[in-house]
Amino acid sequence: MNNIFSVDSIRFIVLVLIQVLVCNNINFFGYINPYPYILFIALFPVKSNRVVFILASFLLGLTNDMFLDSGGIHAAACVFIAYVRPVILKFSFGTIYEHHTIKFASIAFGSKLTYITLLVTLHHIILFSLQVFSVSKIIFVLQKTLFSSMFTILLSMIITIIFSQKPK
Amino acid sequence: MQQIINFIIRNKNFLLFLLLFSISILFTIQSHSYHRSKFINSANFLSGGIYNSAHKISTYFNLKSQNQLLFEENKRLKSLLYNLENTGHFTYSDSLLLNKSYYFSNAQVIKNSYSATDNVLLINKGTNDSIQQDFGVITTKGIVGIVDKTSGNFANVISILNSTSSISAQLKKTSHYGSLTWDAKNPALVQLKDIPKIAKVLVGDTIVTSGQSSIFPKDIPIGVIENYNLDAAENYYEINVALFNDMTNLEYVYIIKNTNKPEITNLLNE
Incomplete structure (x- = not known):
């Protein structure tokens, strides 16, 4: 248990630093940035206490907001996907989730892609609608969501594949 | 009383979610209003x-x-210094005397x-x-x-x-003034609004600060007019200004x- 906790704290710090120092300066085509920091939420242990999980996600979002001067948009999006994660887990992994035996390193590529796609898209829709904060610019929000989601999903899949331990 | 406590314990995840989500929305709304913003900011x-x-x-x-x-x-x-008309008579030894x-x-x-x-x-x-x-x-x-x-x-x-910033700016040539805003699309273009229809606007004219806000002195360069059109009510121009600064x-x-x-x-x- 202690081991898992320290792994998650290190992941928290490393992902925030990567996000703040590298990913926010990419500005592909002027405005497209990936947000791979939500891998922390995606890879958080399934069995853990939900109260701790939601609080940790809020803290993650708030740390990002502090660095990016963005009010509370990251915190809102993170808390939301942390709350709905069980539903997404059930949808993507079906019955395996019921038995609480998910190991993120050993699941099939297809269901992992579904899982990350759903999380990222939800997160980005909330993030950009709060950032733009105007109903009349809905097309702009959707456009930003689409491009940034593709970038984030690609980057997240690559990171999870590179850093996964092969089951022995 | 028992039931209320039971309700809270049963729905603690949802209540926690609701609480944290409303806190973040509150921060977001605050950050969208100018100068009352940013409880959480990066200047720490x-x-x-x-x-x-x-x-x-x-x-x-x-x-x-x-x-x-x-x-x-x-x-x-x-070139400014050596082309001043009364060159050679700078004897200020104390900058306070300049009364800047x-x-x-x-x-x-x-x-x-x-x-x-x-x-x-x-x-x-x-x-x-x-x-x-x-x-x-x-x-x-x-x-x-x-x-x-x-x-x-x-x-x-x-x-x-x-999108919350609004700076007073004017046409350098005719001194008609308006406010400078941004439509969040292109970091090289800002929008100048509220220039009256009577002003003579030409593509390529220079836009400078107006000095009315007491923040910026008069005549600090901003950019040149890229294109312009009348707004919906046809009373004021909406002008796209290409910035001199590369903001990136x-x-x-x-x-x-x-x-x-x-x-x-x-x-x-x-």
């Missing part, structure tokens, strides 16, 4: 320190272009941002260098923004590329303090 010890050390490394990569900019400005200032109304100090941008809709910069000077809220920030080429939150060593600057590679900036500002605000509030 932790994020300022991290940005500062990262900037110490990245600053080496554009030394050459920044050098070129400073060189050009030096050239311009030299604007004081300049310099700073470096340690966090730049231009891809969001509300962009905020971070500079490496703060209250320890007597930087306060509402000081103007410019570069050698044009305006950058207005100082917002300050801490000991760092300050946030609300960039002109921010800001490095050295100047901060302007207007020493007459307390007097002006006092007078206006009476």
Whole structure:
């Protein structure tokens, strides 16, 4: 248990630093940035206490907001996907989730892609609608969501594949 | 009573979610209103320190272009200095004798941002260098923004590329003035609104600050007119202005303090 906790704290710090120092300066085509920091939420242990999980996600979002001067948009999006994660887990992994035996390193590529796609898209829709904060610019929000989601999903899949331990 | 406690325990996840979500929405709404914003901001010890050390490394990569900019400005200032009419009679030994109304100090941008809709910069000077809220920030080429939150060593600057920013600007030629806003689409183009229909507007005309806001002095360059059209009511022009500044590679900036500002605000509030 202690081991898992320290792994998650290190992941928290490393992902925030990567996000703040590298990913926010990419500005592909002027405005497209990936947000791979939500891998922390995606890879958080399934069995853990939900109260701790939601609080940790809020803290993650708030740390990002502090660095990016963005009010509370990251915190809102993170808390939301942390709350709905069980539903997404059930949808993507079906019955395996019921038995609480998910190991993120050993699941099939297809269901992992579904899982990350759903999380990222939800997160980005909330993030950009709060950032733009105007109903009349809905097309702009959707456009930003689409491009940034593709970038984030690609980057997240690559990171999870590179850093996964092969089951022995 | 028992039931209420039971209800809270049963729904603790949802209630926690609701609480945290409303806190974040509150922060978001606050950050969208000008100058009452940012309970959470990057001008603090932790994020300022991290940005500062990262900037110490990245600053080496554009030394050459920044050098070129400073060189050009030096050239311009030299030509101003030697073409003054009464040259040779500068005997000021104390800068106080100049009785300046604007004081300049310099700073470096340690966090730049231009891809969001509300962009905020971070500079490496703060209250320890007597930087306060509402000081103007410019570069050698044009305006950058207005100082917002300050801490000991760092300050946030609300960039002109921010949907809440609105700066008074005018046509250099005819002195018709309007307010400068940004539509969050292109970091090289800002919008000048409320220029009356009667003004003669031409593509390529220069836009400068109007000096009405007591933040910026008059005649600081902003940009040139890219294109223009009348608004829906056909009373005012909406003008796209191409900025002189490249907002994507800001490095050295100047901060302007207007020493007459307390007097002006006092007078206006009476």
